[in-house]
Amino acid sequence: MSKKFEALRGMEDVIPGEVEKWQWVEEKARVFFEANGFKEIRTPVLEVTDLFTRSVGESSDIVHKEMFSFEDRGGRHVTMRPEMTASVARSVIEKGLLRSAKSMRFYYIGPMFRAERPQAGRKRQFHQIGIEMVNEGGMNADLEAIDLLYRFLKYAGVEKPMIRINDLGGAEDQKKTALALQEYFSAQKEKLCKDCHWRLEKNVLRIFDCKVEACQPVIQAAPWEKIAPLSADFQKLLEEFQKRSIPFEIKRRLVRGLDYYNGAVFEVTAEGLGAQDALAGGGRYDRLYQELGESVPTPCTGFSIGFERLLSVLEKSAQPLTAKVAAKRVYVAPLDAAPEVVAFCSKLALELREKGIRIETAPGEFSLSKHLKKANQHQVGFVVIAGADEVKKKSVALKNMTEKTQTEIEADKLASYLQGVMPL
Numbered sequence: 460m461s462k463k464f465e466a467l468r469g470m471e472d473v474i475p476g477e478v479e480k481w482q483w484v485e486e487k488a489r490v491f492f493e494a495n496g497f498k499e500i501r502t503p504v505l506e507v508t509d510l511f512t513r514s515v516g517e518s519s520d521i522v523h524k525e526m527f528s529f530e531d532r533g534g535r536h537v538t539m540r541p542e543m544t545a546s547v548a549r550s551v552i553e554k555g556l557l558r559s560a561k562s563m564r565f566y567y568i569g570p571m572f573r574a575e576r577p578q579a580g581r582k583r584q585f586h587q588i589g590i591e592m593v594n595e596g597g598m599n600a601d602l603e604a605i606d607l608l609y610r611f612l613k614y615a616g617v618e619k620p621m622i623r624i625n626d627l628g629g630a631e632d633q634k635k636t637a638l639a640l641q642e643y644f645s646a647q648k649e650k651l652c653k654d655c656h657w658r659l660e661k662n663v664l665r666i667f668d669c670k671v672e673a674c675q676p677v678i679q680a681a682p683w684e685k686i687a688p689l690s691a692d693f694q695k696l697l698e699e700f701q702k703r704s705i706p707f708e709i710k711r712r713l714v715r716g717l718d719y720y721n722g723a724v725f726e727v728t729a730e731g732l733g734a735q736d737a738l739a740g741g742g743r744y745d746r747l748y749q750e751l752g753e754s755v756p757t758p759c760t761g762f763s764i765g766f767e768r769l770l771s772v773l774e775k776s777a778q779p780l781t782a783k784v785a786a787k788r789v790y791v792a793p794l795d796a797a798p799e800v801v802a803f804c805s806k807l808a809l810e811l812r813e814k815g816i817r818i819e820t821a822p823g824e825f826s827l828s829k830h831l832k833k834a835n836q837h838q839v840g841f842v843v844i845a846g847a848d849e850v851k852k853k854s855v856a857l858k859n860m861t862e863k864t865q866t867e868i869e870a871d872k873l874a875s876y877l878q879g880v881m882p883l
């Protein structure tokens with residue numbers, strides 16, 4: 460018997476039935492971010508390993524334990540990108556994109572790779588929708604990024620996004636904070652795990668990423684508030700959230716698992732995610748571009764949303780994504796086998812298809828009750844019904860399956876009517 464192949468662990472196919480939901484979310488993201496002035500950027504999946512070691516950081520779990528890295532045929536050390544912030548920076552610097560523009564705003568949608576232990580909500584190939592606001596410093600850019608993230612999640616249908624936020628301080632403050640934390644953790648070294656001993660040497664902040672139970676009491680008791688009080692700008696940012704009714708919690712132990720951050724860093728949680736509860740994460744990173752070779756200071760902020768986690772939250776919401784996606788389809792129901800009725804319906808179906816509307820129908824079926832049963836199975840949003848009378852009047856009966864209403868519409872106005880009322 461020949462060998463049966465399977466997809467690698469933690470890497471999944473997206474097959475018809477599922478892929479429509481991906482397309483729905485991708486379309487929402489494109490429309491939203493383009494409308495807000497962001498331009499799409501696509502970078503290669505493979506980059507030289509050093510790019511991530513230098514940006515995400517040698518001491519981060521991502522670089523230390525989770526990268527898919529290998530030597531290519533030319534002996535170069537390459538890595539399948541675990542995230543895209545570093546790749547965007549590499550591209551902007553390499554292409555000199557900031558020479559012709561003061562600041563730039565990018566969005567991206569694509570696969571990332573991390574060799575983590577697969578479980579619900581944690582994959583080895585996963586996808587992100589992300590933005591980067593390049594050469595935009597200060598509190599207003601932080602506010603705009605978080606406001607955009609919150610508004611996008613609401614626009615996509617997430618019911619209760621909650622922002623968790625922390626202030627890592629500016630570059631100077633960070634050095635002082637690191638020294639004070641080093642002193643604190645060194646005094647408690649015997650209570651920490653082996654990995655944390657290594658983190659203490661390499662980058663003390665990474666101790667906060669530790670998941671080992673025994674380390675938690677020491678981590679929880681770290682005197683953050685005394686070592687690094689929240690900055691005045693950060694306090695102003697929180698006031699703006701209150702004014703805009705953006706829900707947030709301050710989490711002083713939120714340090715994010717990547718080395719490039721400073722200032723405001725944040726994550727978003729939402730109902731229905733379980734143990735892997737971060738739906739998105741991001742923050743300010745003002746040093747990265749210079750560390751990767753840019754000659755002038757380039758303050759930035761950005762975030763990435765976990766695509767699979769977003770799908771899972773949307774599926775569990777009051778109006779599941781499966782139903783929303785199906786509601787974009789139209790069922791065409793001819794009520795008579797007479798050639799002029801069949802031809803009339805075929806022509807309508809063709810016109811709608813040409814406008815990009817997805818059509819379901821059942822050839823050879825002319826009973827209204829059977830058509831409606833099929834339309835219900837497909838969970839379509841609308842049913843177009845036509846018999847001999849409609850052909851004579853050059854109109855159709857249009858049933859709105861969500862609102863349970865029926866109206867008569869002239870056949871040549873049907874496509875534009877549907878385009879106007881169908882959800883995006």
Ligand code: HAM
Nearest residue numbers: 542544581582585737738739740741742761762763765
């Ligand atoms: P991150 O927090 O590492 O940030 O990832 C962002 C989001 O990707 C997470 O909140 C989560 O939803 C999703 N994610 C991460 N790992 C996995 C996984 N193994 N399986 C499924 N989903 C996952 C970044 O990647 C930064 N580049 C964000 C950023 C952009 N910061 C500034 N600009």
